[in-house]
Amino acid sequence: MASKLERILILAKTYPSPSAKHTETSCVAGINEHGQMRRLYPVPFRMIAENQQFQKWQWVTLRVEKSPADHRPESHKVFVDTIQIGETIPPDKGWAFRRPWWEKIPTFGSFDALEQARQTQHISLALLRPKRIERLEVTAVDNPEWTDEELTKLSQEQSQGNLFSEDEQRKQLKQLEKMPFDFHYHYLCDTPDGERAYRHKIVDWEVAMLFRNCRKSHGDAWETPFRAKLEQDFAARDLMFMMGNIHRFQHQWLIISLIYPPKPAPGDAAQGCLF
Numbered sequence: 001m002a003s004k005l006e007r008i009l010i011l012a013k014t015y016p017s018p019s020a021k022h023t024e025t026s027c028v029a030g031i032n033e034h035g036q037m038r039r040l041y042p043v044p045f046r047m048i049a050e051n052q053q054f055q056k057w058q059w060v061t062l063r064v065e066k067s068p069a070d071h072r073p074e075s076h077k078v079f080v081d082t083i084q085i086g087e088t089i090p091p092d093k094g095w096a097f098r099r100p101w102w103e104k105i106p107t108f109g110s111f112d113a114l115e116q117a118r119q120t121q122h123i124s125l126a127l128l129r130p131k132r133i134e135r136l137e138v139t140a141v142d143n144p145e146w147t148d149e150e151l152t153k154l155s156q157e158q159s160q161g162n163l164f165s166e167d168e169q170r171k172q173l174k175q176l177e178k179m180p181f182d183f184h185y186h187y188l189c190d191t192p193d194g195e196r197a198y199r200h201k202i203v204d205w206e207v208a209m210l211f212r213n214c215r216k217s218h219g220d221a222w223e224t225p226f227r228a229k230l231e232q233d234f235a236a237r238d239l240m241f242m243m244g245n246i247h248r249f250q251h252q253w254l255i256i257s258l259i260y261p262p263k264p265a266p267g268d269a270a271q272g273c274l275f
Contacts (some may be wrong), residue, residue, distance in 0.1 A: 003065035003079065008032045009089070009101055010058050012242050012257030016046060016176055022046070023047065023156055023247040024176050029074070029125055029244060029256060030060075037125045039244065040064065046176070049078040052083040053236040055100060056206065056257070059086035070126040070247055080143040095261035102127065102240070102259055110189035111198045114243060115251070124245045126194065127259065130187035133235040134197065136227055137184040179208055183230075185241070185255060202255045219256070238263045 012029040019025045019042065028040040040062075045053065054060050063082040067075040089097050106126040108114040117123040146154065154176055183202045188195050210229060214222040242257035 001219050003063050005040070005063050005082070005183055006032045007059055007061045007086070008038050008064075010054050010056055010060060011102075011105075011259070012244070013043075013045065013056060013205045014053060014203045014254075014256050015179060015205045016044075019044070019153055024154060027256060028078075029242065031101055031104060037077045037127060038064065039070075039072065041067065041070070043078060043080060045270065048083065049081055052080070052085060054083070054085045055088065057091075058088040060084065061086060067113065072245075072247070072250070073122055074125045075247075084117045091261075094264075099261065102261075105242075107240070110196070111200075111253070112189070112191050112196070114253070118245065118250065124250065126243055128189075128241045128243050130185075130198075130239065131239065132188045133151065133231065133239065134186040134188060137186060137199070138223060138227075138229045139182045139184070141178075141180055141182055144178060146178050150178075167246070177212075179211070181211065183207060183211075185230075200243070200253060200255050202258070204255065205256050207258070234258060234260045236263075237261060 001098065009032075010025070010028060010030045014027045016024040016026045019270060024044055024046065025042040026045045028043045028045075030038050030040070061082075061084045063079040064076040064199070067077045089101070091098065096220040106117065106123055108128050109131075111128060114126055114128055117126065119246075184199050185202060186197060186199050188197055190196075207230070211222070211226055214226040218225055226253055237260040240259040241255045242259060243253050244256040246252045246254065
């Protein structure tokens with residue numbers, strides 16, 4: 001399948017995981033200039049050149065092609081060595097400059113509606129606007145250390161063929177830290193049968209970095225400021241989940257990014273359509 005250059009606004013980047021083929025990878029998602037959703041893989045983010053590393057709400061230009069091994073319509077192979085970073089859309093004026101882009105994304109008012117769209121329309125990336133956040137679940141992982149198999153993946157030579165245009169761009173990185181906790185949102189949505197509760201895991205890299213920063217600044221008391229951000233600050237905003245499903249188990253969904261503009265003032269225009 002032919003490759004093409006696209007300009008894509010980055011909206012999601014998951015915390016890296018060990019990869020047998022790429023040492024470590026993140027799932028990256030965004031929307032192109034034509035309003036089409038893109039899942040970009042593989043992106044060994046920590047290993048690419050610093051002048052190619054992007055952040056959320058930043059435009060990138062890069063070469064992509066439809067993934068031959070992943071039939072989800074949004075999934076595209078990315079040629080990492082072609083990444084060129086562009087401008088970042090600021091959160092000024094109540095996220096007014098960002099709003100036109102998230103309003104192009106399929107948006108759902110309940111998880112049941114999202115799952116139905118997956119089954120009938122093959123949607124695998126979308127926004128979900130919960131009715132209310134119930135709580136954040138913080139659970140220690142069963143094994144806080146990497147397994148021998150995972151360590152083998154992480155310690156393999158960092159050269160990945162054409163991912164690096166010059167030898168000096170190869171990075172001697174610290175070993176990827178395994179997240180010692182899993183984070184899940186418990187939330188409510190309205191359905192035709194009434195209010196219903198759901199639970200989904202958060203794999204957003206920003207949330208992982210928030211955990212690390214809170215632990216660094218507050219030590220063993222990290223959970224108090226961490227929960228305050230996720231349970232209070234974000235819940236007081238117009239919080240939306242960017243949802244992505246799992247390739248091998250497509251009925252299983254993850255929260256891959258949090259979108260949290262301020263709540264619109266009374267009388268503002270409707271915030272996109274809810275299916």
